[in-house]
Amino acid sequence: MWHKNKKIQKEKYLVKRRRYFHMLIINERLPENAIIVEEPEIADLLSHFLKIEKVINKRGYKIYISSDVLVSTHGVGGPSTALILEELIENGVRKIIRYGTAGTKNEKVKLGSYFIPTGVSRYISNSMYQRTRNDMIYSLYPDLELAFSIYEKLKENNIDVSYGEVFQSDDFYAEEEINEIVDMETGTLFLISKLKNVKSASVLIIANYRGKWINYEEIYKRDFPIILNAILT
Amino acid sequence: MWHKNKKIQKEKYLVKRRRYFHMLIINERLPENAIIVEEPEIADLLSHFLKIEKVINKRGYKIYISSDVLVSTHGVGGPSTALILEELIENGVRKIIRYGTAGTKNEKVKLGSYFIPTGVSRYISNSMYQRTRNDMIYSLYPDLELAFSIYEKLKENNIDVSYGEVFQSDDFYAEEEINEIVDMETGTLFLISKLKNVKSASVLIIANYRGKWINYEEIYKRDFPIILNAILT
């Protein structure tokens, strides 16, 4: 199948490319585990739980590196996330959890509860097409064991958690027609993880209900040890 | 969102429709659990493990009904499967496992082992479009707990099992370009389950490697009690 050959060629191309130019943001060996978050404010907050050995701050991305896990921002949207994912994986990351927030118009999903995406719907025309450029719909899903482990650990801590489909949005201010739980980066994470053969999952705090935001910083602080535990075991 | 409204309208339409015409195959209350298989030969084989109370045999479909679970054929391909799924769910089924076989060209997946689909890729143009008719890609995925439970129970019995993506084919003799594990009905099962709010999973015996088939009947006989156990608990 041509898209497989293409992927193989691309891998070769990447290997060759590394010889003569540096990546945009990161050019050093990284730990195998990564927690990725949208904004620098949250990366800063989570970094206080780790023994940070190095910080990278370039072109708007901020990466806090400890010995066994790093926390990186991914910015807003699929293209911004794809860029940093490629660099993380190219430099050694093998397991990734997106820890973020999501919005909902659905009154059944409780504000402040967690949602674990087991699938990602999107418009047929979307930012993820360019990565594969063919006539196929790639299925986007987390690693079954990693996703179930996060689910189980949250439950064990009596934290409200559910699972199902999110919708990947490419335009924050053009989401009026989306009735599902909305996320802007989980699909890109799942797509690139599959193509690069890396394990990933996403765990989202329902933080925004029809434009009303909760104070989610306290939730990050309370639960980050659980998420860290899920990725490190 | 218009496709949500459409779905709601469709539900109303279905309720109304039941008043004046019978479904094509089934018109009676069914148990909540269903195991669906492609061919009548396998349905016959599995029926021997159950205390069958009634058999329906109509328009090529065969359904063996016991008090708490039924075994039904779904025929070849998405359209044939969609028809019987609609009738099963309309008559009371709420949890469905497809128990079938799949082919592979990938030497890494062992013949005779199990594969649990956690996602379903397909061509952009496919038999599932008609159900929703819009500009969205629906994500197709199993119920996380049901899929993990089958995975765990097979592992506990020391049975070789892995998980990941299958490709839904619409044409058995035009699959030369598909390099993934190929299935013809799991996507339709996941799509209709989501739209009807029913739990489902699929568990596939890797039975066909580049056109060479193994004798899979013995595997069905050996493991059906495990699958039954997963759906009934």
Added chain:
Amino acid sequence: MWHKNKKIQKEKYLVKRRRYFHMLIINERLPENAIIVEEPEIADLLSHFLKIEKVINKRGYKIYISSDVLVSTHGVGGPSTALILEELIENGVRKIIRYGTAGTKNEKVKLGSYFIPTGVSRYISNSMYQRTRNDMIYSLYPDLELAFSIYEKLKENNIDVSYGEVFQSDDFYAEEEINEIVDMETGTLFLISKLKNVKSASVLIIANYRGKWINYEEIYKRDFPIILNAILT
């Protein structure tokens, strides 16, 4: 044109493939003429008009074979039909008539009359895409002489018959938005016939008007000799 080359390659592939594996259902020389029907009940009924020499019953397909014509079921929908068409043609069939039923919401088409498809509309995304996988719309049409011959013979017998376009559905319970005469297999028949250079036509009894079915078995019995005559001369 690449899709022509692909077809040629595919033909070579098929020839090569036959050396080392058997087809799923049929592995023997067949007569040149085939009448295909959806369900086993109708195949049984029509078989009484022929001197049957052999019956195949496998994976839900049933084939009654006489010396110059066979009657085969094709199951529900395009994928199920494509599978058996490939096997029929690979084993010697060269002329095919689908003899079936169709539904309508259009009050102008009389229940119990015949309709001969001269074209097949469908959704842009449909089960037939996989066979050719390219950026073309294939035109789907019957053999002009065969279709006209059925039309003429029915007229000569004073049977009510009209012709025009049918819509190929991939989902029986998601047809509310289709306002045309609906069929689930004629498009697949016309597509595969064209690609394999085989003559085909379809002749449909209008049997279902907004969910109300007529008793079509008597019509099959009355007219099968006319259809047989059209295919054999």
Added chain:
Amino acid sequence: MWHKNKKIQKEKYLVKRRRYFHMLIINERLPENAIIVEEPEIADLLSHFLKIEKVINKRGYKIYISSDVLVSTHGVGGPSTALILEELIENGVRKIIRYGTAGTKNEKVKLGSYFIPTGVSRYISNSMYQRTRNDMIYSLYPDLELAFSIYEKLKENNIDVSYGEVFQSDDFYAEEEINEIVDMETGTLFLISKLKNVKSASVLIIANYRGKWINYEEIYKRDFPIILNAILT
């Protein structure tokens, strides 16, 4: 179905529109039968067989009108043809034959023979989309009786004729990848005929083989009486 409602609305719109503005080319009652040709040179030639009562010559279109049939040019391509078809039908035409030439790269189709299109393939993206603007593939086909009648009459006159699919091209100098018999207007004729409920067929002289043209004027002169006979009876 929305596209049906749209069509109905469009019809109403047309009726209303006629009250306040004239059509671009034709604003008078026309005979029911029309022969349409690409270029003015051929229209001139065919007009000598008729008793012409009026000639319209406007915006590049030329129309020769007799009492029971007219000969009109349609120009090059679908958009040019759609414009004049709309005006012909709006002013009374009910039966239309395109009498033209087609090219081929296929050595099996004889230069100077006739080809009757029974289907029209095209690229998924093409000039005909705008007429219907939806997610459906419209099947394009001639009127069965009219097409068969032309076929029969040509055969009776011992003229070499075959039938099958043409490919509708939208760009004469970008046809290198098309391996079929190529035509630029038959699809538009069949589409608009279906939407307007008018009978049509197309009959093409194979005049161009890989860029080499035959002298087709003599063929037009020899056979125009046969084509006239087919449309008038």
Added chain:
Amino acid sequence: MWHKNKKIQKEKYLVKRRRYFHMLIINERLPENAIIVEEPEIADLLSHFLKIEKVINKRGYKIYISSDVLVSTHGVGGPSTALILEELIENGVRKIIRYGTAGTKNEKVKLGSYFIPTGVSRYISNSMYQRTRNDMIYSLYPDLELAFSIYEKLKENNIDVSYGEVFQSDDFYAEEEINEIVDMETGTLFLISKLKNVKSASVLIIANYRGKWINYEEIYKRDFPIILNAILT
């Protein structure tokens, strides 16, 4: 990128092709500048401003040739325009202005004023696809200096002129749903100009407001010297 290779191959093909067959309409060296118009009536009118040395009149196209500029008709729609553009460029034309009329439903654009297209929107499925046949959206735009020069010269003459996007229609009588300024050929001009590396622009008289036409012939006569001046300097 495959479509680049394709283009290169196509160029080679064209070179080779010229050896053995003549183009359909034009087979002689042309001046570098061309003004193209839809209908023969306008070409006639504009030709009176030039010292015409030769006239070609073939297959419905009419071309008036002077020593440094020609005036050619392009007929109705993209396919008709693509054919003559290919021949003009193949025979030496390097700068092209379409001088035509456009319609509007927008009351803000004044009847009789000029509109210079700086972009061309269209339906995703349209007559221009065939030229490139790939998964890209080609951007359609005029040459910045040529378009600005026409704009500036019209302003200097105190002529009302604005600029922005036109919508390329493929079907004159199916434009009810288009709310923009409508044109049928500018997109094809911009596409072929880009692929052939030729400079082009379009300048349109707003002549039709909801089906009501102004007398635009006087405007052509008044302003043709300005347009000529823009292309020749």
Added chain:
Amino acid sequence: MWHKNKKIQKEKYLVKRRRYFHMLIINERLPENAIIVEEPEIADLLSHFLKIEKVINKRGYKIYISSDVLVSTHGVGGPSTALILEELIENGVRKIIRYGTAGTKNEKVKLGSYFIPTGVSRYISNSMYQRTRNDMIYSLYPDLELAFSIYEKLKENNIDVSYGEVFQSDDFYAEEEINEIVDMETGTLFLISKLKNVKSASVLIIANYRGKWINYEEIYKRDFPIILNAILT
């Protein structure tokens, strides 16, 4: 046209929405002119040329505000850019220049020279679809006068500048197949500018040739006064 109605509804929705929630990043009146750049490092650099009155630093965006012009980062890719554009325009910005860098594989475009996009090509499936969700291709182009003014002013300063099409990429590490000048945000800028009726242009330093980057900071410093002059006059 439905997408126009939708847009109107959306505008109403926005107005209504502002009553009860704050925008994510900016909630204050802004000057009419904005220069947008990708990364914080460049925004910092350019801010030294202005008399900054306020700085916003939130969720990874950095905005330097002076009395008549602001400099804002837009992050990586269309989705990140769309978010901040919406907020800038909602708070008063009416003229926007993206001042950035672009890469090329084309040896004809000189490293360190400027390129002014007059059109934006992209894959049919891309991050901009969500904004309009329909069957149209929106043409993406700068304001003619603003783009020409930047072009003219750079030329007057003897700076090397050309113009033409850029390709909007959604994935920095999946651009091997793009042979054009690549940009990741200009298309989004042009689309949102058109929908919001705001003037915009883009001016790009060719800074990256097959992965080799030039030191572009000196160019920004040298030419920012020219760009400022173009937006302020």
